Amino acid sequence: xxxxxxxxxxxxxxxxxxxxxxxxxxxxxxxxxxxxxxxxxxxxxxxxxxxxxxxxxxxxxxxxxxxxxxxxxxxxxxxxxxxxxxxxxxxxxxxxxxxxxxxxxxxxxxxxxxxxxxxxxxxxxxxxxxxxxxxxxxxxxxxxxxxxxxxxxxxxxxxxxxxxxxxxxxxxxxxxxxxxxxxxxxxxxxxxxxxxxxxxxxxxxxxxxxxxxxxxxxxxxxxxxxxxxxxxxxxxxxxxxxxxxxxxxxxxxxxxxxxxxxxxxxxxxxxxxxxxxxxxxxxxxxxxxxxxxxxxxxxxxxxxxxxxxxxxxxxxxxxxxxxxxxxxxxxxxxxxxxxxxxxxxxxxxxxxxxxxxxxxxxxxxxxxxxxxxxxxxxxxxxxxxxxxxxxxxxxxxxxxxxxxxxxxxxxxxxxxxxxxxxxxxxxxxxxxxxxxxxxxxxxxxxxxxxxxxxxxxxxxxxxxxxxxxxxxxxxxxxxxxxxxxxxxxxxxxxxxxxxxxxxxxxxxxxxxxxxxxxxxxxxxxxxxxxxxxxxxxxxxxxxxxxxxxxxxxxxxxxxxxxxxxxxxxxxxxxxxxxxxxxxxxxxxxxxxxxxxxxxxxxxxxxxxxxxxxxxxxxxxxxxxxxxxxxxxxxxxxxxxxxxxxxxxxxxxxxxxxxxxxxxxxxxxxxxxxxxxxxxxxxxxxxxxxxxxxxxxxxxxxxxxxxxxxxxxxxxxxxxxxxxxxxxxxxxxxxxxxxxxxxxxxxxxxxxxxxxxxxxxxxxxxx
Numbered sequence: 073x074x075x076x077x078x079x080x081x082x083x084x085x086x087x088x089x090x091x092x093x094x095x096x097x098x099x100x101x102x103x104x105x106x107x108x109x110x111x112x113x114x115x116x117x118x119x120x121x122x123x124x125x126x127x128x129x130x131x132x133x134x135x136x137x138x139x140x141x142x143x144x145x146x147x148x149x150x151x152x153x154x155x156x157x158x159x160x161x162x163x164x165x166x167x168x169x170x171x172x173x174x175x176x177x178x179x180x181x182x183x184x185x186x187x188x189x190x191x192x193x194x195x196x197x198x199x200x201x202x203x204x205x206x207x208x209x210x211x212x213x214x215x216x217x218x219x220x221x222x223x224x225x226x227x228x229x230x231x232x233x234x235x236x237x238x239x240x241x242x243x244x245x246x247x248x249x250x251x252x253x254x255x256x257x258x259x260x261x262x263x264x265x266x267x268x269x270x271x272x273x274x275x276x277x278x279x280x281x282x283x284x285x286x287x288x289x290x291x292x293x294x295x296x297x298x299x300x301x302x303x304x305x306x307x308x309x310x311x312x313x314x315x316x317x318x319x320x321x322x323x324x325x326x327x328x329x330x331x332x333x334x335x336x337x338x339x340x341x342x343x344x345x346x347x348x349x350x351x352x353x354x355x356x357x358x359x360x361x362x363x364x365x366x367x368x369x370x371x372x373x374x375x376x377x378x379x380x381x382x383x384x385x386x387x388x389x390x391x392x393x394x395x396x397x398x399x400x401x402x403x404x405x406x407x408x409x410x411x412x413x414x415x416x417x418x419x420x421x422x423x424x425x426x427x428x429x430x431x432x433x434x435x436x437x438x439x440x441x442x443x444x445x446x447x448x449x450x451x452x453x454x455x456x457x458x459x460x461x462x463x464x465x466x467x468x469x470x471x472x473x474x475x476x477x478x479x480x481x482x483x484x485x486x487x488x489x490x491x492x493x494x495x496x497x498x499x500x501x502x503x504x505x506x507x508x509x510x511x512x513x514x515x516x517x518x519x520x521x522x523x524x525x526x527x528x529x530x531x532x533x534x535x536x537x538x539x540x541x542x543x544x545x546x547x548x549x550x551x552x553x554x555x556x557x558x559x560x561x562x563x564x565x566x567x568x569x570x571x572x573x574x575x576x577x578x579x580x581x582x583x584x585x586x587x588x589x590x591x592x593x594x595x596x597x598x599x600x601x602x603x604x605x606x607x608x609x610x611x612x613x614x615x616x617x618x619x620x621x622x623x624x625x626x627x628x629x630x631x632x633x634x635x636x637x638x639x640x641x642x643x644x645x646x647x648x649x650x651x652x653x654x655x656x657x658x659x660x661x662x663x664x665x666x667x668x669x670x671x672x673x674x675x676x677x678x679x680x681x682x683x684x685x686x687x688x689x690x691x692x693x694x695x696x697x698x699x700x701x702x703x704x705x706x707x708x709x710x711x712x713x714x715x716x717x718x719x720x721x722x723x724x725x726x727x728x729x730x731x732x733x734x735x736x737x738x739x740x741x742x743x744x745x746x747x748x749x750x751x752x753x754x755x756x757x758x759x760x761x762x763x764x765x766x767x768x769x770x771x772x773x774x775x776x777x778x779x780x781x782x783x784x785x786x787x788x789x790x791x792x793x794x795x796x797x798x799x800x801x802x803x804x805x806x807x808x809x810x811x812x813x814x815x816x817x818x819x820x821x822x823x824x825x826x827x828x829x830x831x832x833x834x835x836x837x838x
Contacts (some may be wrong), residue, residue: 120202135180176256183239198236301326542644555651582629695749
């Protein structure tokens with residue numbers, strides 16, 4: 073449906089809010105009905121169609137004239153166009169014979185369009201409405217706010233008058249817009265008892281009521297007295313029934329009270345349906361601008377309250393979703409099962425009850441002496457608020473409470489030293505003013521690593537919430553695998569603080585840091601607006617620790633807040649991340665050298681193993697290092713022998729004795745030649761090899777020390793390439809004096825004879 077508004081020149085003097093209110097109603101009605109018609113309506117301010125309004129009228133309407141129609145034409149058109157359940161039920165009650173006895177139906181052009189009786193796009197004016205500018209009329213223009221004590225609700229008056237142009241005009245054969253003794257479609261659904269239509273007006277507050285099930289159920293009491301206003305209005309009641317809205321307040325009432333919202337109710341929309349206006353949504357959907365009222369003694373179910381819609385309950389509502397709309401449960405009213413989504417508010421008055429409450433981002437407000445029932449109160453998602461206006465915590469289990477949710481204990485004034493603690497069994501205890509209040513959170517909910525906060529709610533009450541907290545800390549960077557590594561100076565470590573919720577970091581007044589157990593500092597690097605904050609640490613000379621950990625957190629004037637304005641709890645930042653991350657900036661040093669064998673005389677072909685030990689694990693890369701020996705020979709690094717040691721702090725070297733090696737009575741290690749290799753610890757620190765030296769007393773190479781036995785001293789011997797004794801001057805002289813065999817004193821059995829026996833020198837064999 074499309075309503076075109078033509079503003080009369082009088083509207084030029086109206087407040088700007090007047091047009092806003094008109095647009096609100098037009099948009100509401102356009103969205104409520106799907107008839108493919110265009111309505112053209114003039115709107116006046118202080119006048120209607122150029123004529124002044126009657127005194128004391130808040131508003132007036134006039135339908136444009138349509139042709140005369142008889143009952144059969146109207147009945148057939150209604151049945152032909154009926155689609156909704158309410159329309160089908162209502163039209164099924166229409167009798168085949170004319171209940172008006174041949175009356176003329178004076179329905180107006182707008183309704184004739186809805187019923188397909190005239191062109192839907194006809195550009196002729198379909199009606200006029202006008203609204204009071206009397207000094208006695210103080211309008212409230214806001215569609216959602218309750219008017220002040222002496223103000224009238226303009227939106228309700230606009231709804232009242234435009235829907236009359238749309239056909240909400242009862243005439244009962246005694247009144248007509250254009251034809252005397254005319255009838256309106258509402259007259260066909262006026263009953264005085266089940267099965268009994270009331271086709272005549274009556275006294276004030278007489279018995280006529282609106283029904284779509286042949287009088288079995290009353291959906292509203294008609295105004296039955298011509299002098300009290302339009303017959304198509306609800307009787308405003310004043311204690312005797314009244315309109316179907318809360319407390320009898322309704323935009324279709326014949327008289328309007330000030331200081332109240334006279335809203336458009338679901339029964340008003342049902343009435344419009346039976347006039348031929350097709351609903352855009354089923355009856356259980358409460359649309360923008362609609363008040364769905366469940367009166368005392370009534371029951372409704374499966375309601376979906378859309379943004380701008382309102383559910384008011386004095387009876388019983390089973391299963392409702394506040395999909396952006398609002399609900400209020402009055403004294404004696406009950407809601408069983410309601411979901412309060414983001415942007416929606418559930419308000420439960422004293423004496424009202426709501427159980428099975430699911431808070432999915434919206435506000436559930438229980439006033440003092442309102443009942444929360446016995447079933448758990450469940451938070452779904454985040455951003456929801458449970459407000460308790462009483463002075464005691466609810467006994468319900470509160471399930472699903474998460475970051476972004478709030479328990480607003482409005483009934484307890486916030487104290488200067490209020491604290492909150494999670495006790496065993498997930499009992500959340502609030503302590504303030506020397507009192508404690510226990511909220512039973514779901515024992516199955518896991519709050520590990522999270523911190524609860526408490527503060528004022530801005531209205532003097534106490535708000536409880538979860539602070540964004542550090543759930544874990546991880547490390548990463550070159551040389552780090554799953555938190556494990558061994559790093560030297562120059563490496564970088566990234567600490568990632570995984571938060572329970574996204575956090576905004578404001579560094580305007582400073583940059584936060586992490587204090588580390590090696591004396592270093594990690595500085596905030598990024599992640600603002602996410603749930604992962606990163607801090608960067610550059611390993612410097614002198615930083616050393618067996619396992620890098622965070623020992624503290626410092627703000628330095630920065631602020632870390634979530635989207636709800638809560639300051640983050642950084643207690644969990646001080647932790648030892650998973651893995652073992654050693655920081656080592658100290659060069660490894662040698663701790664000793666061993667030889668195998670440690671003593672004896674080694675000659676050509678013999679192998680001497682030398683093991684170089686360090687004070688920590690080292691590796692060899694890039695070449696083959698060697699040990700420099702005092703006889704001019706070298707011991708070569710042996711990879712396989714090193715691995716066979718199964719000790720990463722030791723390196724194995726091999727010295728293969730050659731007959732050409734200089735004899736030495738005491739083998740010694742004098743230094744290390746890297747030969748392009750690197751010896752470093754696992755962090756990459758180059759080993760300090762400046763103090764590598766060792767002497768092995770008792771271990772000789774190509775040399776046998778002098779030997780004494782029974783007063784005879786054999787001189788020091790040197791051995792040749794075949795391990796035989798070299799006959800130098802001292803050995804030759806000794807052999808000449810005592811015999812060649814005495815050269816073998818103290819030598820191992822099997823030592824070869826001298827290579828060239830010099831008989832000319834008097835050597836002889838014994």
